[in-house]
Each structure stands twice: as structure tokens, then as C-alpha cells.
Amino acid sequence: MNTPKSKRPEVNYATRVDKVTFKSKLTRNLKAILTVIIAFIVLIPVFWMAATSLKSRADAVAAPPKVIFEPSMEGFIGLLTQRRQVTAAQGLEEIKQDPNLKWYDRVMLNRGQQIVGKSEYVGYLKNSAITAGISTILSVLFGLFSAYAFSRFKVAGKGDLLFFILSTRMLPPIVVTIPIFLLYRQLGLYDTTFGLIILYTVFNLSFSVWLMQGFIDEIPREYEEAALVDGYSRLQAFFKIVLPQTITGLAATTVFCLIFAWNEYAFAVMLTAQKARTAPPSIPSVLGTGGIEWAQIAAGAMGFLIPVAIVTFALRNYLLRGVTFGAVRR
Amino acid sequence: MATIELRDVVKKFGDKYAVKPMNMTIQDGEFVVLLGPSGCGKTTTLRMISGLEAVSSGNIFLNGKDVTWAHPSARDIAYVFQFYALYPHLTVRDNIAFPLQAQAVKRDVIERRVKDVSNLLKIKHLLKRRPGGLSGGDQQRVALARALVRHPAAFLMDEPLGALDADFRETMRAEIKALHVAQKATTVYVTHDQIEAMAMGDRIVVMSNASVQQIGTPAEVYHSPTNLFVANFIGSPGMNLVKCHYQGGKLTLPGGSVYVPAEGWQKTLDHQLGDNQTVVLGFRPEAARVSGEPKISADVFLVEMNGSNVLLDLHLDDDNIVRIRTNRGVNYGLGDTINFDLDPQMVRFFNPSTEAALVME
Numbered sequence: 001m002n003t004p005k006s007k008r009p010e011v012n013y014a015t016r017v018d019k020v021t022f023k024s025k026l027t028r029n030l031k032a033i034l035t036v037i038i039a040f041i042v043l044i045p046v047f048w049m050a051a052t053s054l055k056s057r058a059d060a061v062a063a064p065p066k067v068i069f070e071p072s073m074e075g076f077i078g079l080l081t082q083r084r085q086v087t088a089a090q091g092l093e094e095i096k097q098d099p100n101l102k103w104y105d106r107v108m109l110n111r112g113q114q115i116v117g118k119s120e121y122v123g124y125l126k127n128s129a130i131t132a133g134i135s136t137i138l139s140v141l142f143g144l145f146s147a148y149a150f151s152r153f154k155v156a157g158k159g160d161l162l163f164f165i166l167s168t169r170m171l172p173p174i175v176v177t178i179p180i181f182l183l184y185r186q187l188g189l190y191d192t193t194f195g196l197i198i199l200y201t202v203f204n205l206s207f208s209v210w211l212m213q214g215f216i217d218e219i220p221r222e223y224e225e226a227a228l229v230d231g232y233s234r235l236q237a238f239f240k241i242v243l244p245q246t247i248t249g250l251a252a253t254t255v256f257c258l259i260f261a262w263n264e265y266a267f268a269v270m271l272t273a274q275k276a277r278t279a280p281p282s283i284p285s286v287l288g289t290g291g292i293e294w295a296q297i298a299a300g301a302m303g304f305l306i307p308v309a310i311v312t313f314a315l316r317n318y319l320l321r322g323v324t325f326g327a328v329r330r
Numbered sequence: 331m332a333t334i335e336l337r338d339v340v341k342k343f344g345d346k347y348a349v350k351p352m353n354m355t356i357q358d359g360e361f362v363v364l365l366g367p368s369g370c371g372k373t374t375t376l377r378m379i380s381g382l383e384a385v386s387s388g389n390i391f392l393n394g395k396d397v398t399w400a401h402p403s404a405r406d407i408a409y410v411f412q413f414y415a416l417y418p419h420l421t422v423r424d425n426i427a428f429p430l431q432a433q434a435v436k437r438d439v440i441e442r443r444v445k446d447v448s449n450l451l452k453i454k455h456l457l458k459r460r461p462g463g464l465s466g467g468d469q470q471r472v473a474l475a476r477a478l479v480r481h482p483a484a485f486l487m488d489e490p491l492g493a494l495d496a497d498f499r500e501t502m503r504a505e506i507k508a509l510h511v512a513q514k515a516t517t518v519y520v521t522h523d524q525i526e527a528m529a530m531g532d533r534i535v536v537m538s539n540a541s542v543q544q545i546g547t548p549a550e551v552y553h554s555p556t557n558l559f560v561a562n563f564i565g566s567p568g569m570n571l572v573k574c575h576y577q578g579g580k581l582t583l584p585g586g587s588v589y590v591p592a593e594g595w596q597k598t599l600d601h602q603l604g605d606n607q608t609v610v611l612g613f614r615p616e617a618a619r620v621s622g623e624p625k626i627s628a629d630v631f632l633v634e635m636n637g638s639n640v641l642l643d644l645h646l647d648d649d650n651i652v653r654i655r656t657n658r659g660v661n662y663g664l665g666d667t668i669n670f671d672l673d674p675q676m677v678r679f680f681n682p683s684t685e686a687a688l689v690m691e
Contacts, residue, residue, distance in 0.1 A: 222415035225382050228402040229409040229486075230476070231432030244419040 046305075052298035057111065060294040074111065075295030076303070077104045079121055083113040121282055121300065128278040129307075131193055132261035135200035139257050140250060142201070143208025148238065150209070151216040152224075162213075165206045173203070177270040184271055193276045199267055204257040211256070215249025216242070251318035259308055279304055332393045332406075332483035332516050333358050334379060339388035341374050348374045350541040351388065356484075359514040361507075363531035365524060367563070371540040372520045376486050379518060380409050392483065403432070408477035410487040414469045416461035422472050423457040429480045447479045450509075466494050470502060474509070484516040491526065503529060524564050528552065536560050553614075554678070558685040561612050561678070567641070569612045570652040573682060576609045583611070585647035587626040592674040598691045599679065609688075610680040615641065617676035618654035625671040628652065630662045644668060 052060055056072040086092045086109075096109050108115055149155060150162065180199065181190070189195030219242060227237035269281035283300040334356040341349040349371040356362050364372040377383035379390060381402035389398045397405050408429070416425050423444060430440045448454045451471045461469055470490060477485055490506070491499045507530050510517055521527055527534050528548045536543040536551055536559075544556040555561035561569040574589075575582040579596045581589045589611070591599065603609055616639075628644035631651075639655045642662060646652060654670060662668065679688040 220413070220415065222411045222413060223417060225402075226409065226411060226415040226417075226476075227428070228382065229380055229405075229407060230429035231403040231480075233401070233403060236432075241417055 049298045049301050049305075052294055053302040055295050055298075057293065057295055060298075072295075073104065073107055075293070075297075075299035077107055077115075078293060078296040079299045079303070080119055081108070081115045082117045082119050083108055084116050086112055086114045121279070124277050124279045124282040125303070127193060127272075127276055128262065128280070128304075131196045131200060131276075131278055132258055135197045135204065135261045136254060136257045138197070138201040139204035139208045140212075140253050142205055143212045143253060144246065144250065146205075146209050147212035147216050148242065150213050152221070162210070165209055168202070169206045173264075174266045177266055180267070181270050190271060191273045191276045196268065196271060196276055196278070199271070200261040200264060203267075204260055207260075208253050208257055211253045212246070212249055215246055215252075219245050248318045251315040255312050255315055258311060262304075262308055333391075334484060334516060334518065335391040335394075336375075336379070337389045337391065339375070339378060339390060340386045341371070341378060341383065342386040347371075347540045349378070352542055354535060354542070354545065356516060356518060358516055361510050361517045361519065361530060361532045363527040363534045364518065364520045364537060365527040365531075365534050365563075366522065366537035366543075368522055370537040372522075372535075372537050373488055375537075376409075376488055376518060376520050379484075380407055380486050381405050382409070406483045408480070408482040408485050410473050410477050410485065410490045412489040412492050414461070414473040414493075416469055416472055416476070418460065418462050420460070421457065422453065422459055422461060422464075425461060425472060426457075426475045426479050429476060433480065443479050444475075447475045450478070451475045467498050467502060470494065471505075474506070478509070478513070482515070484518065487517065487519045489521055490519075491523075492521070499526075506530070525566065528564070536563065538563070553676070554687070555612075556687050558610065558612075558680050561680070561687075565614060567615060567653050569614055569678070570654075571680070572611045572646065572650060572652060574609055574611045576603060576607055581609070581611060583626060583646055584650040585628065585645075587624075587628075587646070589626055589672065591677060591679075594690050595677065595679065598688055601691060602681075602688055608682055610682050612678040612680055612687075613672050614676055615653045615655040617673045618652075618656075618670040619673060620654075620656055620660070620668055620670045622669065623671075624669045627667055627669045630664055630666045630668060633662055633664070642668070 051067075051069075053075045054071040054073070055066070055069055056074050059066050059069045059072075060075075081104075086095060092109070092112060095114060096106070101109070105115055150158060155161065184190045184195050187195075189198070223241045223245070224234070224237045227241045228234065232240065263280060264278070265280045268278045272278065272281070279300070283297060283304070334354075336352050336354045339349065339352045340347070352375065354362075364375060366372045374383060378385050381397070381400060381404075385398060389396055391397065392405060392407075416422075417428065420428065426444050426447060427440050430443060435443075444457070445454075448457060451474060453468060453471045453475060456464060456468060456472070461472060464472065470493075473490070487506075491502050494502060503526060510530075519527075519530060531548055533545060533547055534551050535545050538559050544551055544560045546554075551560055551564050555564060555569065558571060561571060572583055574584075576599055579590065579600070581591060583589060590596075599609060626646075628646050630642055631645050632643035634641040634643070635658070636655075638658065640658050640660075640662075642654050642656055644652050644654060656662075680686065681688060
């Protein structure tokens with residue numbers, strides 16, 4: 001349309017299409033701004049925790065709180081080590097001259113403390129990793145197989161069984177800790193990593209079965225049937241055809257089970273004392289020894305947050321991607 | 331290649347029959363179509379032959395060997411699914427090679443066979459892609475390639491064209507038929523589309539309500555249906571079925587027209603019905619021959635131009651409609667009265683209470 005300018009019909013601006021586009025752009029921007037604001041609000045405590053974990057003891061309790069500070073690893077080192085108070089009279093300066101000192105020794109010596117060994121927290125963290133790791137693997141594995149059975153085979157009393165499995169989640173854990181405590185003491189499972197793994201596995205299993213069943217139901221049976229007539233056994237069909245397609249579901253289930261087992265507090269505080277104690281119930285106990293070490297507490301929380309964040313981040317593609325992206329049209 | 335035999339095969343889901351006792355022998359190299367409306371048990375039958383569904387009773391023989399309880403993988407048959415069931419996480423090449431890998435075929439042999447079959451089906455350019463991104467027709471070709479690649483004893487196909495667009499379906503129909511002619515492999519093909527069944531089958535097994543209604547060549551089921559269901563189901567439109575009054579060698583149609591059947595039929599009707607009985611007269615739309623003399627008369631109420639011919643919907647009376655094909659050269663107006671005769675070769679009779687066809691004595 002190359003109409004000369006003067007002859008062009010008058011534009012009715014109220015109905016112009018580009019105006020609509022402008023508006024939708026505006027709403028999109030508004031949404032983005034809103035998202036940023038919400039993210040900001042949500043992340044402030046996390047940021048605060050991260051900042052505190054990097055503060056020196058003095059900065060951590062400073063009033064008004066310091067936003068800009070000199071970062072220090074005091075919190076983390078304090079959390080992971082046992083120290084001895086050393087005064088000048090006891091030869092603090094001499095110890096400082098020792099050429100074998102590592103950087104973390106120096107940091108603590110500047111505070112007048114000498115590192116004498118690992119703290120108990122290191123052992124607790126190891127317990128946490130073992131308990132959460134093994135129980136997650138077990139509950140995902142059992143969940144996968146039971147969900148497959150529920151999804152593909154005629155299971156007698158299927159509905160009742162599934163309900164029963166789900167019902168184990170209906171009581172808040174804290175309600176059942178006392179009976180389980182008595183039970184575990186009788187069975188000799190009190191304060192054992194094994195006992196905790198069993199408990200977490202069972203507790204996560206309900207979740208794992210239900211979640212995995214949803215994912216497996218989404219995979220059309222025809223895939224396995226095709227594999228069966230193509231000359232494979234049911235087990236081969238499961239591993240070659242079903243398993244690769246459950247990856248998304250497995251990833252999601254793994255993350256959720258891991259988060260639960262890693263964060264669990266109530267059972268851990270009741271059913272463990274020393275040997276099998278995990279990290280969550282031990283962080284507050286830092287409170288007690290030698291005044292409130294905010295930097296150490298924040299460091300504990302940070303260190304605790306990082307593994308779950310890493311796993312979630314690593315599996316984020318699977319978590320977001322749709323379940324079936326296959327060749328079966330429905 | 332293989333023969334397939336079903337002996338008294340039954341499938342029950344709870345108390346309900348999915349397939350009533352079924353007997354059928356499929357010859358080596360034959361293309362048999364299981365035809366019927368949805369839910370008639372045709373897919374269940376196919377699944378029982380494949381071993382994906384267990385029989386409730388009866389026996390299935392493959393090449394004379396009882397395979398009733400053999401695992402699907404042990405039967406050496408290929409199954410083409412309605413929705414293709416291509417493995418989404420594997421490439422087209424791996425999909426096609428998958429059945430060969432089960433047999434631990436050597437790598438270079440697999441490579442050659444995959445190449446051969448992908449040349450045959452013209453999907454060579456797709457081998458590196460994943461099935462998810464292919465068109466319906468290409469997915470269908472890949473599914474066929476996966477079935478063909480290991481030279482199975484028999485092919486089972488469950489509505490393989492059901493998910494395709496109408497115009498493309500005809501192309502694929504011809505391709506599958508051509509493949510069958512070239513390979514001469516025993517094939518059992520399930521469809522609910524009677525045109526597809528007529529076009530492809532050496533024999534058609536018409537099923538309804540879990541039981542076999544008729545087994546015969548396309549011509550047999552078209553011209554000599556064994557009962558009212560088959561007569562109505564086969565052909566588009568189906569056979570005209572008119573309840574008539576028979577007395578003294580004459581049929582009185584609704585609307586009062588009188589038709590005198592051929593002598594052979596008169597004897598049969600006298601014999602099998604006795605006197606003074608109702609009978610269902612059946613004739614195909616193309617059996618009618620419009621003529622000047624008043625044999626059967628009816629009023630035109632719809633004219634369907636089909637290109638090569640014209641399909642007329644005629645009112646015998648207010649409740650009875652028959653449809654006839656006429657020459658495209660003649661124009662009829664709505665409400666015109668038409669007189670027509672029937673080709674005596676194409677007239678059939680059915681018992682209205684048993685619904686079975688009468689056989690001329």
C-alpha cells in the first residue's frame with residue numbers, strides 16, 4: 001500500500017493492533033518486575049544467612065547489622081573444628097610463628113583460638129550424607145518397582161494397598177516418634193544409622209510409589225508390548241524401554257526424597273543420640289557451647305543447603321521437562 | 331512363513347465374553363482382515379495371537395505348533411500398533427534394529443538389514459532422527475520397517491492406518507498391500523473400516539458382539555452375507571433390507587409394490603417359510619435397474635451425486651427407505667416417483683427372527 005501520505009485514511013488509534021501489543025508488553029514487564037520482587041523477598045533470608053556465615057564473630061552480632069563487611073571463614077572453620085582458647089600468656093604469639101600452620105589455623109589464631117581437632121559436626125554431616133543418600137536410593141528403587149507393578153499388573157486389593165501406603169503419610173511424624181522410639185529401643189535400632197535409613201526409606205516410600213506410579217501410568221503400555229513381540233523378556237523390556245522413559249520421574253522423586261531425608265529433624269532428634277546423629281538436630285546444639293555463635297550456625301545452615309541446591313540444580317531439566325515426548329499419539 | 335490356526339479360542343473379561351469360541355485357519359501367505367465395529371473383539375483376537383493377551387480357553391497353533399502359552403517373544407511374529415509405539419528415546423535406526431538386537435544378530439548384518447528395509451520403505455533419510463519429530467506417515471513407515479526387518483513368520487497389524495489423515499490413508503493402504511504382495515507374508519490385519527477391508531483382504535473375518543459373523547472373500551461377504559449384520563455392515567451404503575410380506579410366490583413391499591422373485595427363490599421361500607410369512611428382502615443399491623414398467627415404485631427424497639453414479643434415497647412408504655445407484659446421466663427431481671426392477675442374481679433373503687440369510691435350494 002503505497003498511498004501518498006495525504007490520502008491515507010485516518011487511523012483509528014483506539015483499535016490499532018500495535019497498541020494491543022504495547023499493552024501486552026507492559027503486562028509482561030510488570031510480571032517480570034513482580035517476579036523479581038517476590039524472588040527478592042524470598043531470597044532475603046537466604047542472602048542474610050549466606051552473609052552471616054561469612055562474617056566474623058564481631059560483625060555477626062554488630063548493631064546495626066553490617067551489609068558491607070570483610071568476609072571471614074570463621075563460621076565454617078568454627079563449625080568443623082574443635083578449638084582451645086589460647087591467651088598471650090600461654091604463648092599465642094609463639095604458636096603463630098609455627099611455619100606449618102594452614103590458612104584456617106591462622107584465621108582462628110587471630111581470634112585467640114587454636115584448632116585441636118575435628119568437631120563432632122563433621123561426623124554428623126557424614127551420618128546425614130549416608131542416611132539421606134542410602135534411604136533415597138532405596139526408596140526410589142522400591143518405589144519404582146512397586147509403582148511399575150501397581151501400574152502394569154493386576155494386584156489384588158490394589159486400591160486398598162495404595163491407600164494404606166498413602167495413609168502412612170497422614171500422621172505428622174512427631175506423633176509417631178514416641179512409639180517408634182520405644183520400638184527402636186526394644187529392637188536395638190536406637191541411635192543406629194541403619195534404623196534411621198529404614199525409617200526414612202519407609203516414610204519416603206509412600207511418596208515415591210505414588211509419584212512414580214503417576215509417571216509410569218503416563219508411559220503407554222504399547223512400548224513394552226512392542227518390545228515383547230520384538231523378542232524381549234518383560235525384565236529386558238523394563239530396563240530397555242520403560243526405565244529410560246522414567247528418568248524424568250526418577251529425577252523428580254529423587255530430589256523430593258532427598259530433600260526430606262536430608263532435612264528430617266523430628267525423628268533424628270528423638271531416635272539418635274551420638275553415634276547416628278545427623279546434622280539437622282546438631283546445628284542448634286552449636287548454640288550452647290561458648291555463647292551464640294551466629295556465624296557458625298549460619299555456616300551450618302548454608303553447608304546444609306548447598307548439597308540439596310546442587311542436586312536440584314543438576315536435575316532441573318528433568319524436573320521441568322514433560323513426561324511423554326514420544327511417538328505415541330493419544 | 332506360517333499358518334495360524336485358532337481352535338475354540340475364547341477370551342472372557344470377568345463374566346463377559348470379549349471373544350466367543352472362535353475357529354479360524356489362516357493359510358501361509360494369506361492376508362486376512364478382522365473387520366468389525368469397535369468393541370467387537372477383533373483387537374483382542376489379534377492380541378491373543380500375538381501372546382500379549384492370554385486366552386481364557388482354546389488353543390492357538392503357529393505352523394502346527396501349539397503356542398497358546400508361549401511368550402510373545404517366542405512366537406516370531408511382528409505386531410504393528412495403531413499408535414506405532416516407536417520407542418521415543420531411540421533413533422529411527424535403533425528402533426528398526428531393536429528386534430534384531432534381541433536375537434543377538436551380528437552388527438554388520440543388522441546394519442545391512444536396516445539399510446535394506448529402510449530403502450524398501452523410503453525412510454533412509456530419517457534414520458538419524460527420533461520418532462517424535464516425524465509425520466504420522468513416516469512414523470507408520472518406521473513401525474512397518476521395525477516389523478519387516480527380522481522377517482517374522484507373520485505380521486499382525488492393529489488398525490495401522492487409523493491414526494492417519496484420510497487422503498494419506500489410501501496411499502499407505504496401497505503401500506502395505508504392495509508390501510504384502512512382494513513379501514507374501516502371512517498377515518492378520520484389524521480394521522473397523524469396511525472399505526479398507528474390502529480393498530486389502532484375501533479373506534475377511536466379520537466380527538460383531540464378540541463372535542465371528544462370517545469368514546469369506548471380499549466378494550463373498552459383499553454379495554452373499556450370511557446374516558443381517560454383515561449385510562448392513564459391508565458396503566457403503568449397506569445392503570437395502572426391507573421387511574416384506576410373502577404369500578403365494580409374491581412379495582408385498584411396504585408401500586404396496588409387489589415383487590415376484592425368481593423361481594428358485596420361490597421354492598426356497600415356500601419351503602423354508604411356509605405360507606403367509608414375513609421375510610427380509612435384501613439387495614445392494616446397484617442391484618436396482620430403473621425401468622419404465624411399474625415393478626417396485628418409490629418416491630425420490632434425496633439425490634446424492636457421487637460423480638460416477640447417483641445415489642438415490644427412495645421412500646417406499648413413510649417408514650421405509652431404500653437406496654439405489656443409478657446412471658449419472660439421468661436427473662431426478664425430489665418427489666418424483668421411480669419404478670425399478672432388481673437384478674435377480676443380486677437378490678438375497680433373510681429370516682427376520684434368526685437374522686440369518688436363506689440359502690437358495
